[in-house]
Amino acid sequence: MNNDNNIDFKDLWKKQSVSQPDIQDLLARVGKFKKAALRSLWISNILLCLTSAFIVFIWIYYQPQFISTKIGIVLTILAMVIYLFVYNKLLRSYKNIDATATNQEYLQKLIFIKKKQQFMQTKMMSFYFVFLTIGICLYMYEYASRMSVLGASLTYGITLLWMMFNWFYIRPKQIKKQQDKINGLIEKFEEVNHQLES
C-alpha cells in the first residue's frame, strides 16, 4: 500500500455492528414464505376451475342448440386458460432464475425475463380481450336470437359497449402502467450490466 492509501478500509469495514437474528426467526420466515407461495398458486387455479365449472354447468344445464354457443364457450375458457398458463409460466421462470449464477449472468437473465414480460403483457392482454369478446358474442347469439329485436340489440349493445370501454380505456391504461414500471426496470438493469463492461 502506498502512502496515499493509508486508510485501513478493511478495519473500518469490519467494525460495522452486526446483530445476528436467532435462527428460529429465520426458519419461521421460511415457513411463512412457503405458505404464501402455495396460497397464490391455489387462488389463481381455484378461480380458473370455478369459472370453468360454471361455464360447463351452463352448457349441461341449458343444453345449447347452436354450434356458435359451444364455440363461444370454448373460446372463452380457452382465453382464460391460455392467459393463466402463460402468466404462471412467466412467474415460474422468474422464480426459478438461477440465484447461484455470476452477477453478470444473473443480470442478463433478469433483463431477458423483463423483456419477455414486457412483450407478453402487451400481446397477451390484447389477445385475451379479443378472444373473450369473440367468445362472449358467439355465446350470446343463441339467446339473443330468441329475444325481440330491441332486446337483442340492447343486450349486444350493452355488452359491446362494456367491451369497448375495456379495450379503449382499461386496456391501454393497464398496459401503460405496467410498461412504465417494466421499462424503468429494464433500463436500470441494463445500466448496471453496463457497469461490468466498462
Next chain:
Amino acid sequence: MEFEQIYKTYWDRIFRLCMGFVNDYDAAQDLAQETFIIVWQKLETFRNESAIGTWIFRIASNNCLRQIEKQKRFPKSELPVHLSEEKQTSLEPQIQFLYKCIAELPETDRIIISLELEDIKQNEIAKIVGLSEANVRVKIHRIKEKLTQKFKENEQR
C-alpha cells in the same frame, strides 16, 4: 455443511455486504435474511463445484441486485427511518462514512469492494461477479482510489 453452521459463519459477512449495498440497517437485515432463505432452499443443489463461500456470496450479491426492483416498488419512506438512525448513531462516524460512500458507488462496484473488504481473494471475486481477474484488480484499485479521495475531502471539511 449444515445450514445452521453456514448461518453462524456467514451471517456477519453477508450482512455487511448488504449493508454496503443499501446503507440502511433494516433493509440490510432484510436482504441478509432473504439471502439465507435462498441458501436454505438451494442448499441441496450445492455440488461443491465452487467453494461454499463463493456460492453464498453469489446468492447474496444477486439478491442485492434483485432488490433494485423492490426498491422501486416500495419507496424507502415506508421503512421505519428513525429506527435505523437510532442504531447507527452508536457507530463511529468513520465507519458510517465508509458505508455511505460505498452505497453511493455504482451497484456492481459496491459488490466488488464489499467482497474485497471481506478479504475474499480476487480470483474468487472474479468468479462471483463474472469478470476476469485482471478486470477485478483494476476495478478494486479504482474504487479504493475513489474512496480514499472521498475520505480526504471529508477530513478537510
